[in-house]
Amino acid sequence: MTCVSLTRLSSIIEIPDVDARRFATEILPAAHPVVLRKLVRAWPVTLRSDEGAQAVAAYLKQFDNGRPTTVLEAHTGTQGRLAYATDMRDFNFNRRQKTVSAGLDDLLRVMDIPAPPYIYIQSTPTPQHLPGFAAENPNPLLPPAIAPRIWISNATRAQIHNDNDHNIACVAAGRRRFTLFPPEQLVNLYIGPMEHNPSGRAISLASLEEPDFERFPKLAEALKHAQVAELEPGDAIYIPKYWWHHVQSLSPFNVLVNYWWGNSAPTAENPLTPFLAALLALKDVSPADKAYWKTMFDHYIFQTDGDPVAHIPQGHQGGLGPHNAKIRSGILKALQALVNAGVR
Template sequence: MSALAVRCRPTVIRGLCAQWPAVRAARASDAQAAAYVAQFDAGISTEALVGDAALGGRYYYDSDLTGVNFTRETAAVVDHLRHIVTAGTDTDAPTRYLGSLPIDQYLPGFAQDNGLAILPPSAAPRIWMGNASVIACHYDSYDNLACVVAGHRRFTLYPPEAIADLYVGPIDYTLAGQPVSLAAGSMDNDRYPRFANARDGAMIVDLSPGDALYLPKLWWHQVEAQSPFNILVNYWWDNFSHGPDAPYTSLLLAMIAIAERPEPERAAWRAFFDHYVFRPDGHPLAHLPAEKHGILGPLASGNYGRIRALVMRLLRGE
């Protein structure tokens, strides 16, 4: 997977998990797929999104972004599964979406039967189950491998540089953790005129049971579960992390330190960020011998900890 992460491009891997017992059960019937998952249930209650049938599984904000169009219901996984199977054959029943459950916690033993040796040990699996749904266009801060177990999934993908054309909603009042594109879920072209640029460059990926999609960090994706009963297993990990600090933390800090300064000063800081962080011209101290690079030497050689300690002292005002 490291080679895919270096390329930083979405990649479809057909049949990657086709031999999973869970996939074989899903190919037999929705009921068998639900029964297969239910046998691993640890009995821990969890929350599901529940929407009126008229919504068609489009879980989203309300019209003025002050609330949401769904409710939340807490129950055991097996009870949620029973409702999902029932709603799959009853078009008037409320739809249900059960997302991002850590498998080792809620379904112990499932991962041992349905695993991928190509992933690092840090990539713990999560499971997503529900009726037909449309999950708003969002991004992940981690590398993501999404494996379809039951039903069919359509991913509509936009590259990170499309962010300005996607009209992103609030970052501190979200549907499920990550900010979403307001334009990608709207038909109001007059309100979001720049979205045409993103739409023209979108990639559409259709996946069947057993197929997988590698999604690099920061790629925007709308996810449509197209069948009455759907299961997906995904894995998140950071292929290039040197420690606990995430790039998003740096982004938030830059918002308060730089974003509202005068434009000429922001331009000056942009030049410094390019030179020291994004490095379009190579290492900023390439003109010096490696032994003179100091804390700008390789992070893995102890400089990660040195820089982090310096940052923590500065944040404490020392």
């Protein structure tokens, strides 16, 4: 096993003084990660971080309505790497239901322990648990309808995973290191099962902290494409949907506020739907069948050879051509008919 020197990785591009218009018209369409320094430096919660963990905790507690949330707890031997247990039947942490205030108290109690247990108040929607927080700490790039979630921990490590949503993650206290990989590095990241995973998203089985290149040799290729950034209180990062990311909390007390959006398609039009259907229909068919359907997808869906229906007169292209509400409705009805008929 060999340690990875993250100082050798490419730095994520930084763009200063971004406003909502520039974010929507330039950064979002580019679909590349960007560090947004000092984006939320004026937040009241970020200003409390200058006074220390106790001040941040006291500020957050005033919003706590007493509704329990999920708190992950792991023993010191995990070194904060929240992942699978050795046999993958279970995980190396326990889930508790506690209030945000109780979780904060637990974190403050272990702050000065040299080898503490690890505590992670995970993915807590602030409107449901800390009402009023979002109004005092608004995201300057997004509409208020995109609600924040809060993540509070000591020096934990979120393993390589991705999301089907865009993400703006804002560091309110502590320091965090983000290591990102482009979507196409899936083939080199040794991603685990979809159904059985620590926190709702499939994670890499390869450790970024202690990489085993004998067991996971393709990880070395993934690292050639990795980008890294360390964020201070007030800094934020935009992570486009599908980008793989590893997040390491570097301080004894850390607060992150993030925003997910962009994956609001109806069930039938959500890209995950055809992917799961393809797992059922195509994964175990013959090589000849796979070759045929790969050609169909490449030609008609991904259009790898240009417009696949340019030779068909407009008005006769049907579902293979440009879509309008009537055509989409017809496709949905055809899908429903297949489901009702048992898909023969």
